Amino acid sequence: MKPQTRKTYVSKTVAGLKPSGIRRFFDLASTMDGVISLGVGEPDFVTSWSIREASILSLEQGYTSYTPNAGLLELRQEIAAYLRRKFHVDYCPETEILVTVGASQAIDLALRAIIDPGDEVIVVEPSFVAYEPLVVLAGGRPVAVCTSGEDQFQLNPAHLERAITERSKAVIICSPNNPTGTVLGRKELEAIARVAHEHDLLVIADEIYAELTYEGEYTSMAAVSAMRERTILISGFSKGFAMTGWRLGFAAAPDEILQAMLKIHQYAMMCAPTMAQYGALEALRSGERDVAEMRNSYRRRRNYFVASLNEIGLPCHLPGGAFYAFPSIKPTGLTSEQFAERLLIEEKVAVVPGNVFGQSGEGYIRCSYASSLEQLQEAIKRMKRFLARL
């Protein structure tokens, strides 16, 4: 007997994922001319020539085969040295570091390596749009903990504690944060660490923006006392080194967890692209000066842009890192979606409505200041005109 034709071949899990709110704005904005986009989540710099050149050289020399699953040992050694130098954390390059296809893949691997069906993973919101769907795809249950603009989006440990159940397995934090730009300082990290110890939680620390920290020295979650053993440190080359299209990230974690991640990676991915790994090697060896220059450039644009937002009537805290300003649009009485949509249609400035990053992002918009100063000035002019008309 012929089986009945299915209504759909798509799994219920995937069908149940809500589409990214960013997608809709992308579709709308890409049909329009003369749009100034502050919706871009990547650097406006092209990758440094020395990095591109090193990658070209690797191709010329014929390095086109697979690398070890965990990545070139040379690269893992450089990553270990980099983590020691910059963040004072020690990882064994042979067993505790994994080179991945972007930090996104590292997060996916981390979640799949630790989640049993029904395990809960706490996601601190507003957050990067991929965390929750990746938890769901790994068979887990995302539990949101909200932060608020009044606290400059710092996590209140009491709120974290309230979200914990016996199924809680891990918490995902991101500092500097996308979309708020908030940086968790040592004190805040220690408070989270206390909760993690008390409830035996892992912390997945997304530190992809660590290089773009503008005040004081950056503290990694793994550098907080006794946290190394319960931290999965996620980072990569996309933001700090302006290498988004290379798709190269890494994870550092205690042996047992990292080996579990590696097990998935070797079946699902084999290894990260070889030519990108050679580029990354050069980035770690010689990229520091360029990174510092880019950091300075972002910091100056941040100062200009955030001061201007406050001036035109969109209250905004000074973000300590990343390249996002997250101003409140509550004074306008519009929702985030209404504000973003009208601003795009009426003044051709694309921003991302805060609610796509979780419900606590409602009342805010994310503006990337990784655009030229001229573009930022023009955007401010248009936003001012828009606000005056409301």
Place this chain on the structure above:
Amino acid sequence: MKLSEKELEIIEILEKDARTPIDVLAKMVDLPVEETEALVKKLEEAKVIVQYTALIDWRKADGREGVTAMIDVKVTPKRGVGFDEVAERIYRFPEVKSVYLMSGAYDLSVVIEGRSMAEIAQFVSEKLSTLDSVISTTTHFILKKYKHDGIVFDQGDQDRRIVVSP
């Protein structure tokens, strides 16, 4: 002159774009406008900021002919004043755009601009070579400028990023 962090920041910004409006500059360095203005004035008076100029791509300016040459000059330094005296005699000519004292095979590197190759040849043979201390000159004409003072001419500056991304 020892500069403060803010002053250094100001000249770094102005070196890239001398036309940065003062209110934008003030916000970038996180200072009040008046204070920023005062610092810029101070830097101008101390000649840290020597001049504000525009970088011109002359190839695009039809109707003005011009050539640039770099001349390697070997000279005999004079007792007491070394190379400074002959350097000064050379840089006083208005057609000389820059003069550097060099290490290596020759002593002074002279950049000169003229309307034609003939004009430059005339300058070299009549003005430069006839100076007492000048032993020899080697003239190189610039055929095309690709990059000047850190700026690439004809930069493809289109933004290749997708409009909205997470």
